[in-house]
Structures are given as C-alpha cells and as structure tokens.
Amino acid sequence: MLCLDLGGAAQSAAPSKHTAYYVDPQTLPIRHLIPAPPAPADPQAVADLAEVHRLETSRTAAQIAAAKADDEEEDIFIFRDVMGPHFTAEQLPKTAALSEHVHNDESVLSGELKTLFQRPRPYQADKTLHPVCKLTEAHNSYPSGHSLTGYLLALTLADLVPEKRDAILARAEDYAHNRLVCGVHYRADTEASRRVAYAAFGNMLTHSKFQNDLAAAREELRAHLGAQH
Numbered sequence: 001m002l003c004l005d006l007g008g009a010a011q012s013a014a015p016s017k018h019t020a021y022y023v024d025p026q027t028l029p030i031r032h033l034i035p036a037p038p039a040p041a042d043p044q045a046v047a048d049l050a051e052v053h054r055l056e057t058s059r060t061a062a063q064i065a066a067a068k069a070d071d072e073e074e075d076i077f078i079f080r081d082v083m084g085p086h087f088t089a090e091q092l093p094k095t096a097a098l099s100e101h102v103h104n105d106e107s108v109l110s111g112e113l114k115t116l117f118q119r120p121r122p123y124q125a126d127k128t129l130h131p132v133c134k135l136t137e138a139h140n141s142y143p144s145g146h147s148l149t150g151y152l153l154a155l156t157l158a159d160l161v162p163e164k165r166d167a168i169l170a171r172a173e174d175y176a177h178n179r180l181v182c183g184v185h186y187r188a189d190t191e192a193s194r195r196v197a198y199a200a201f202g203n204m205l206t207h208s209k210f211q212n213d214l215a216a217a218r219e220e221l222r223a224h225l226g227a228q229h
Contacts, residue, residue, distance in 0.1 A: 020108045021101040022210040028203040030112050034192040037119045037142040048186035052122045056130060059181050064132050067178040071133040074106075074146060075099045076153045078175060082167045083157075086224070094220040095160075098213050102156055102204075106149040109200055110193075114140035121184055131183030143192035144185045150175035151197030160218045161225075 038045040059067075070078065076099035080087045089096035119142035123129045154172035158165040176193065179185040204210045 018104050018107040018111065021104050022204040022207060022213075023105045023108060023200055024203060024207060025108070027206075028200060030109060030196075031116060033196050033199050034113065034143065037117055037186075037188055037192070040125065044188060045186070048188050049122060049126060051187055052129065052180055052183060053126075055180050056183055063181055067181040068133055070175050070178045071146070071182055071184075074103055074149045076102075076157055078150065079154070079157055079168055079171055082164055082171055083161070092217075092220055092224060094213075095217045098156065098217045099153060101213065102152050103149050105200065105204070106145060106152055109196055110143055110145040110148050113143055113192075113196070114138075114145070117142045119189070122186060123183060129183050133182035133184050135184070141185055142189045143196055144176065144179050144189040145193075146179055147176035147185070147190040147193035148197055151194050152201060155197060155201040156214070159214060160221050 038048070040046075075089070076095060077087060077089060089099075118139045120139045121131075121136065121141045123131045123135065124139065124141075150172045154168050158168045161168070176190040179190055180187060
C-alpha cells in the first residue's frame with residue numbers, strides 16, 4: 001500500500017488529457033506499479049541529488065548536446081543509431097503510427113502518476129543546479145515521462161527486431177540517463193519509468209489492437225530492412 005503525504009505545498013501536475021490506446025487501465029493497476037518517491041531526507045534521495053550535481057560538473061559539451069537532442073524527440077526514431085539512417089517516419093509510416101500510439105499511452109500512464117506523486121524536479125528542490133533542457137513549474141518529476149517513452153518504445157522495437165534487442169535496450173538506458181544529464185530528473189525517476197514500462201508493455205501485449213499494429217509494423221520494417229541489404 002502506498003503511504004503518501006501530498007500536502008498543499010506541492011504544486012499539482014496537470015493530469016493527462018490523453019485517452020489510452022493500447023494500455024487497458026482497467027486491468028493495469030497504474031497507481032500501484034511503483035512506490036512513492038523517496039522523501040528529501042531519505043538517503044536514496046540525498047544520493048540521487050548528489051548524482052545530479054556530479055553529472056552537472058562533469059558533463060561535456062557533446063553530452064549536453066546529446067541530452068538536449070533527446071529532450072526534443074520522443075518517438076521510436078530515437079533508435080536510428082541502432083537501426084540505421086533510413087529508419088525514418090517518412091519511410092516507415094506504419095511504424096511511425098505505432099510509435100505515436102505508444103507515446104500517447106506513456107502520457108496516460110505518466111500523467112496519472114505524476115499527478116499522484118507531485119515530486120519536485122531537482123532544480124526546483126535545489127536552486128544551485130543549472131539544468132540545460134526544457135523546464136517546467138509543475139512538480140512532476142516522478143516518474144520520468146521521457147524515460148517511460150524510451151523504455152516502452154524500446155520494448156516495442158525489440159519485439160519487432162529481436163536480433164537488435166540488446167543494442168535497443170542499451171539506447172533506452174542512455175536516453176533515460178540523459179534526463180539526469182539535463183538536470184531535470186533523479187535516477188529514482190528513471191528507474192520508476194523502467195518498472196512502469198515493463199508492466200505496461202506486458203499489458204499491451206494482451207490486447208489484439210496492439211498485436212495487430214505490431215504485426216503491420218513488423219511487416220513494414222522487415223521489408224524495409226531487407227531492401228537496405
């Protein structure tokens with residue numbers, strides 16, 4: 001059972017306006033997928049904040065540029081480094097549509113959880129930090145929406161191209177880590193996103209609409225990959 005103290009001091013995150021497309025909220029216990037985030041004085045929270053500070057002092061210009069690029073893109077084509085330069089929305093419209101629907105469901109999942117937990121972002125809790133990506137005034141750090149998108153799309157793409165699974169999942173980890181490089185999330189936020197993603201993906205796989213769209217994208221992507229060789 002979750003024990004929460006969501007006092008009035010926390011600024012509420014706006015609830016998601018999206019409707020689930022693949023995920024079935026009736027069979028997925030969204031509010032019980034992850035524990036409450038650690039309190040500010042908890043050793044884990046202290047360590048997580050120290051990590052954000054360490055990354056800020058050590059990040060290079062190239063790392064900042066990569067983190068900013070990931071901040072701007074939330075679709076399956078973040079995996080183009082794994083799949084190749086021809087892995088684009090223009091060439092793969094069915095795959096792009098699948099990506100859009102999965103990203104929609106991330107918004108449904110993370111929107112509810114962010115509203116429930118209302119965790120301040122690192123830069124909101126510690127004014128000495130210097131984040132380099134888009135900011136928000138809402139207290140909505142937990143879980144990370146970008147990371148949840150990355151993990152959900154990684155699991156989706158790994159289902160389509162299982163021979164590249166390890167590289168795809170490694171890219172998802174890098175995508176999540178870049179939220180810390182940005183200075184806009186804690187590690188606990190991204191780890192919670194991974195946990196939600198695996199539960200949500202399992203739920204999605206039980207539904208025919210997702211299976212049908214996976215099959216269509218798989219056929220399209222396999223034909224596309226074959227044409228590149």
